[in-house]
Amino acid sequence: MSSLVETALDAAKEKSGGALIGYLPLGFPTLEGSIEAAVAMANSGADVLELGLPYSDPVMDGTVIQQATGVALDNGFRIADAFSALREITAATNIPALVMTYWNPVLAFGVDRFAQSLAESGGAGLITPDLIPDEASEWIETAERHNLDHVFLAAPSSTDARLSQAIDNSRGFVYAVSTMGITGARSDVDSAAQGLVQRLRGLGAQHVGVGLGISTAAQVTEILSYADGAIVGSAFVKALADGGVSALSDKVAELASGKRG
Numbered sequence: 001m002s003s004l005v006e007t008a009l010d011a012a013k014e015k016s017g018g019a020l021i022g023y024l025p026l027g028f029p030t031l032e033g034s035i036e037a038a039v040a041m042a043n044s045g046a047d048v049l050e051l052g053l054p055y056s057d058p059v060m061d062g063t064v065i066q067q068a069t070g071v072a073l074d075n076g077f078r079i080a081d082a083f084s085a086l087r088e089i090t091a092a093t094n095i096p097a098l099v100m101t102y103w104n105p106v107l108a109f110g111v112d113r114f115a116q117s118l119a120e121s122g123g124a125g126l127i128t129p130d131l132i133p134d135e136a137s138e139w140i141e142t143a144e145r146h147n148l149d150h151v152f153l154a155a156p157s158s159t160d161a162r163l164s165q166a167i168d169n170s171r172g173f174v175y176a177v178s179t180m181g182i183t184g185a186r187s188d189v190d191s192a193a194q195g196l197v198q199r200l201r202g203l204g205a206q207h208v209g210v211g212l213g214i215s216t217a218a219q220v221t222e223i224l225s226y227a228d229g230a231i232v233g234s235a236f237v238k239a240l241a242d243g244g245v246s247a248l249s250d251k252v253a254e255l256a257s258g259k260r261g
Helices: 004-016 031-043 063-074 079-092 103-109 111-120 137-145 160-169 192-202 217-224 234-256
Strands: 019-025 048-052 097-100 125-127 149-151 174-177 208-211 229-232
Touching (some): 004 149, 031 079, 031 234, 079 097, 079 111, 137 149, 217 229
Parallel strands (some): 019 229
């Protein structure tokens, strides 16, 4: 079966030059609030959802996302809550929803059990920032069995051999990290992003999303001039934290205006 995310990226590319991929953590500000926020994001111009699984040691996340996931954990968020939330979100929207998670929670829950629960709740697959392809054979085999996408990261510092591994083992897209370090909105998207995407294209990547640091419509336009998706996280989480769902909807619509047409 085909990848729902790849289909969504292709449709967005044809319609508006590329996709807006929006990140929010599940369970923030509450479980019900995160469901409402994700649906609002889908209704305001996002083409793909990236929903974060709160984790106690989020080494790649900046302050805004760490604080939000901390609230979710303090409220008692459990992995099973992710699947109940996904079930409601995917029933209320018509765009694919990926889950972004560190690998330890998947191992703790059970890899096959996690994959089956994800598929049954309508999830499209996983983004696994701390799992490298050459250590991911169990996950890749399990994901394929459940028709789930498996998205791996690529960084400017990666060798061509590492980039090829990410390309060959990703389904959905390759997640190009535009800058070194942790997540967080920046005034300028790292210039290394375009060079990284060019390297990935040269090695055969068909679908590439760029994330870390995007916070304006102009940056979305810039990213979509060479990539298939612009991934926005901290800017959306901050809007939700500061102004609730209405402010989030406005921010999503603002950044979606960076798509063509």
